[in-house]
Amino acid sequence: MSEGNDQDQGKGRLSLRPAGRSEVGHTVDAGSVRQSFSHGRSKVVQVEVRKNRKPVSGAPKAGVSGGRGAGGRQPGKRGLTDTELAVRQRVLEEQRKETALKEAQRIEQEKIQILSAAEEARRREDDERRAAEEREREAIEAQQQETSSDAESSEAAVASPSDERGPVVSAQPIPGVVTLAPPPGRLRPLAERAIMPTKPLVQTRPAPAPSATPASGAGETLRLRTGREGAEEERRGPARKGATPPPKRNAGPAKKDTGRRSGRIDVQAAIEGDDDKTRSLASVRRQRERERRQAELERLRTDQVRVVRDVVLPETITVQELANRMAARQGEVIKSLMKMGVMATVTQSIDADTAQLIVEEFGHRVRRVSESDVEIGIQGVEDIEDDMTSRPPVVTIMGHVDHGKTSLLDALRTTDIAAGEAGGITQHIGAYQVKLASGAKITFIDTPGHEAFTAMRARGASVTDVVVLVVAADDGVMPQTAEAIKHAKAANAPIIVAINKIDKPGANADRVRQELLSYELVVESMGGDVQDVEVSALKRTNLDKLEEAILLQAEILDLKANPERAAEGAVIEGRLDRGRGPVSTVLVQKGTLRKGDIVVAGAEWGRVRALVDDRNRQVSDAPPSMPVEILGIAGVPEAGSSFVVVENENRAREISEFRQRKIKEHAAAGKTAARGTLDQMLARIQAGAQKEVAVLIKADVQGSAEAIKLTVEKLAHEEVAVRVLNDTVGQITESDVQLAKASDGLIIAFNVRATSQAREMAQRDGVEIRYYSIIYQVADDIEQLVKGKVAPKHREKFLGYAEIRQVFNITKVGKVAGSYITEGVVKRGCGVRLLRDGVVIHEGDLSQLKRFKDDVKEVARGYECGLSFAGYNDLREGDVVECFEMELVPA
Numbered sequence: 001m002s003e004g005n006d007q008d009q010g011k012g013r014l015s016l017r018p019a020g021r022s023e024v025g026h027t028v029d030a031g032s033v034r035q036s037f038s039h040g041r042s043k044v045v046q047v048e049v050r051k052n053r054k055p056v057s058g059a060p061k062a063g064v065s066g067g068r069g070a071g072g073r074q075p076g077k078r079g080l081t082d083t084e085l086a087v088r089q090r091v092l093e094e095q096r097k098e099t100a101l102k103e104a105q106r107i108e109q110e111k112i113q114i115l116s117a118a119e120e121a122r123r124r125e126d127d128e129r130r131a132a133e134e135r136e137r138e139a140i141e142a143q144q145q146e147t148s149s150d151a152e153s154s155e156a157a158v159a160s161p162s163d164e165r166g167p168v169v170s171a172q173p174i175p176g177v178v179t180l181a182p183p184p185g186r187l188r189p190l191a192e193r194a195i196m197p198t199k200p201l202v203q204t205r206p207a208p209a210p211s212a213t214p215a216s217g218a219g220e221t222l223r224l225r226t227g228r229e230g231a232e233e234e235r236r237g238p239a240r241k242g243a244t245p246p247p248k249r250n251a252g253p254a255k256k257d258t259g260r261r262s263g264r265i266d267v268q269a270a271i272e273g274d275d276d277k278t279r280s281l282a283s284v285r286r287q288r289e290r291e292r293r294q295a296e297l298e299r300l301r302t303d304q305v306r307v308v309r310d311v312v313l314p315e316t317i318t319v320q321e322l323a324n325r326m327a328a329r330q331g332e333v334i335k336s337l338m339k340m341g342v343m344a345t346v347t348q349s350i351d352a353d354t355a356q357l358i359v360e361e362f363g364h365r366v367r368r369v370s371e372s373d374v375e376i377g378i379q380g381v382e383d384i385e386d387d388m389t390s391r392p393p394v395v396t397i398m399g400h401v402d403h404g405k406t407s408l409l410d411a412l413r414t415t416d417i418a419a420g421e422a423g424g425i426t427q428h429i430g431a432y433q434v435k436l437a438s439g440a441k442i443t444f445i446d447t448p449g450h451e452a453f454t455a456m457r458a459r460g461a462s463v464t465d466v467v468v469l470v471v472a473a474d475d476g477v478m479p480q481t482a483e484a485i486k487h488a489k490a491a492n493a494p495i496i497v498a499i500n501k502i503d504k505p506g507a508n509a510d511r512v513r514q515e516l517l518s519y520e521l522v523v524e525s526m527g528g529d530v531q532d533v534e535v536s537a538l539k540r541t542n543l544d545k546l547e548e549a550i551l552l553q554a555e556i557l558d559l560k561a562n563p564e565r566a567a568e569g570a571v572i573e574g575r576l577d578r579g580r581g582p583v584s585t586v587l588v589q590k591g592t593l594r595k596g597d598i599v600v601a602g603a604e605w606g607r608v609r610a611l612v613d614d615r616n617r618q619v620s621d622a623p624p625s626m627p628v629e630i631l632g633i634a635g636v637p638e639a640g641s642s643f644v645v646v647e648n649e650n651r652a653r654e655i656s657e658f659r660q661r662k663i664k665e666h667a668a669a670g671k672t673a674a675r676g677t678l679d680q681m682l683a684r685i686q687a688g689a690q691k692e693v694a695v696l697i698k699a700d701v702q703g704s705a706e707a708i709k710l711t712v713e714k715l716a717h718e719e720v721a722v723r724v725l726n727d728t729v730g731q732i733t734e735s736d737v738q739l740a741k742a743s744d745g746l747i748i749a750f751n752v753r754a755t756s757q758a759r760e761m762a763q764r765d766g767v768e769i770r771y772y773s774i775i776y777q778v779a780d781d782i783e784q785l786v787k788g789k790v791a792p793k794h795r796e797k798f799l800g801y802a803e804i805r806q807v808f809n810i811t812k813v814g815k816v817a818g819s820y821i822t823e824g825v826v827k828r829g830c831g832v833r834l835l836r837d838g839v840v841i842h843e844g845d846l847s848q849l850k851r852f853k854d855d856v857k858e859v860a861r862g863y864e865c866g867l868s869f870a871g872y873n874d875l876r877e878g879d880v881v882e883c884f885e886m887e888l889v890p891a
């Protein structure tokens with residue numbers, strides 16, 4: 001301590017020597033300090049080093065350890081003493097404080113400057129924004145005037161780089177504020193931009209510590225926003241933006257923000273109702289943008305849900321399948337059907353038209369397909385004129401009963417040049433061809449009559465080129481002659497009139513010609529264009545002339561066909577031959593039919609095993625207009641159906657299967673329809689209004705079956721329906737009997753017989769089988785049946801007149817008219833009409849009929865009687881009583 005005092009007192013300098021070099025040559029462990037004093041005095045002070053005391057590095061201690069020598073140097077260092085260090089420390093501290101104070105003052109100064117600049121900037125910004133809002137309002141008003149559909153265009157305007165908001169940001173930077181337009185590649189999403197304010201963007205950076213060095217440049221930002229603060233501002237909207245420059249929240253100018261008010265509604269404003277003033281444009285825009293996005297989302301959602309499908313619709317479809325194909329709920333489909341008035345269960349089938357309506361209602365596309373598409377293309381290509389060659393005409397003979405159609409066909413058959421040869425035209429195959437001496441050929445359809453002709457036509461086979469109308473010269477035009485004319489005309493077939501039985505004594509051909517005039521058939525001899533030939537089938541007179549006329553007509557018609565193509569034609573007849581199986585007679589109309597061809601005929605198909613002509617000879621091919629029998633088809637095709645040669649068996653099978661399916665469907669649909677009206681029909685039958693005669697027709701050939709069907713159907717009466725259950729070819733089997741029994745019908749067997757089992761069954765079940773070999777007997781029989789079932793009718797029968805001479809009023813009885821019978825009789829309980837001056841004034845029943853005081857049953861003309869009416873008393877002298885009764889008249 002004394003040494004320290006000395007040091008303080010003296011004006012000596014302290015100098016440190018390195019250890020180990022003390023002047024007194026002390027040990028290296030101890031350092032020495034030489035003290036210099038005035039007048040050349042000096043003193044060396046020993047300094048001990050305590051090694052366990054670690055000197056604090058870096059920061060000199062504020063005071064010197066009291067445990068050591070005062071003013072002692074730190075051992076091993078040539079630095080300042082602790083005291084010196086402490087002094088320096090103090091001075092430095094003071095200096096720092098002073099600098100900090102100055103700095104704080106400067107910052108404060110700068111803040112004030114910056115704040116005023118910010119206030120200035122904000123004012124400018126406000127002006128800018130107001131101007132922009134004004135422009136925008138004008139733009140919106142202009143937009144609103146446009147059609148509502150320009151929502152798209154407004155959207156485009158938002159996304160457009162020429163948006164007025166963009167230029168506002170970059171074109172007019174505000175001094176003192178760094179404005180950053182978003183880089184072109186980093187445009188904010190539309191929605192985000194939509195809610196951005198229309199003021200310049202403010203540069204944001206991480207907030208530095210308040211004590212950090214303040215920004216040096218004047219262009220540096222004053223807005224030191226934290227991310228949270230920024231988000232907050234964005235949330236509050238543009239009204240608040242730029243209004244509160246931190247750090248001082250209570251900065252005076254910031255509070256006076258007009259934009260802030262614009263986003264809020266105060267109570268006063270709400271009461272006064274000037275809400276529209278308080279709602280900012282930005283808010284309106286945000287609202288619109290929200291709505292637009294909502295709508296967009298909704299549209300996207302519905303678009304995803306409503307997948308438009310292509311729904312393939314066949315001719316019929318079950319509700320279940322329809323729902324599956326639309327991927328819709330069955331319940332929904334049923335509901336839609338119900339709305340349309342169609343009650344259907346899921347398993348029920350609906351037709352394609354109904355299904356189409358449903359599919360369209362569900363917003364899907366309909367693709368109608370038909371199973372019949374399988375038939376597309378089977379008819380082959382159209383023939384070109386150059387490939388066509390002449391073909392023989394096909395003739396059908398029509399006419400009234402017994403005018404000689406069959407006789408004429410037979411007679412014409414003999415005109416064939418080969419007729420005289422053995423085997424001539426012997427076979428009746430439904431059609432035959434005659435070859436004339438000239439070499440010309442004519443094909444005759446062997447089933448005469450317009451019924452068969454029309455039945456064929458109804459099935460789409462118009463095979464006839466020329467119609468020969470047979471009219472007996474002794475009989476003239478008869479009802480069926482007229483019908484035949486109608487049928488021929490309906491088919492646009494030219495007519496040649498054959499005036500037959502010209503050999504007969506009473507024959508008058510001119511009368512026939514005259515009568516034909518009324519059916520618009522004008523023969524050539526009378527100035528018309530209809531050829532007529534007088535013939536005798538019996539005497540075979542003028543048959544050649546008839547044939548000439550046919551050939552002439554054919555020439556006029558210019559009948560041609562291409563023989564060099566796959567054959568097509570019509571089935572004329574089909575039958576089951578005991579030895580040969582199903583046999584179909586066809587008429588080739590186009591191309592040439594050859595052995596080995598694969599044929600689809602009606603719903604049947606097969607490979608042609610053999611071709612047999614009308615002379616029962618096997619032929620290898622059949623050219624156009626040739627009738628021929630085909631062996632090899634699996635079943636019996638319907639008469640009138642078409643046949644066509646197809647390329648392979650698969651195709652044939654496909655078409656045949658489709659057609660058979662269709663036939664079954666039609667049958668099923670027919671039954672359903674019948675069932676549909678069964679209730680009504682039963683009700684009518686029970687009420688005696690309608691009855692039914694059901695028949696099942698079995699015939700030897702399809703043509704006969706057809707003819708019988710047409711005949712019996714024509715017999716249907718308005719009260720009694722005739723239903724043909726089936727018309728087929730072949731023996732009567734047990735299933736036929738069953739069918740007839742189920743429908744309470746009878747079986748018409750035309751040239752066929754029942755099997756023994758079927759006969760037994762029919763006897764047991766009481767099913768009637770009627771055998772015929774003449775069509776007209778069938779017609780007569782069925783007519784009787786129909787008439788037998790027609791309900792008897794009630795008919796009024798006039799009885800007589802009585803004249804009222806005097807009216808008596810009798811107590812408890814009422815008025816009694818003393819009358820005189822002027823005509824007929826009056827019967828007790830009969831119907832009466834009271835006529836006054838010829839006018840019916842009452843109709844009712846007679847309650848009393850008296851002669852003198854006795855009740856009588858009837859009073860005849862010329863007698864007097866007493867009459868009283870049931871429930872009617874207004875009887876006067878001079879009135880006339882008309883008496884009648886109702887009677888039952890059998891149909």
Ligand SMILES: Nc1nc2c(ncn2[C@@H]2O[C@H](COP(=O)(O)OP(=O)(O)OP(=O)(O)O)[C@@H](O)[C@H]2O)c(=O)[nH]1
Pocket residue numbers: 399400401402403404405406407408448500501502503504535536537538539
């Ligand atoms: N005298 C005479 N009789 C004829 C002639 N042609 C037909 N007949 C007779 O007239 C009758 C009826 O002849 P069909 O050939 O059966 O007459 P159809 O028009 O075929 O009669 P349906 O088959 O019942 O429609 C027969 O008895 C024939 O013999 C003829 O030219 N002269």
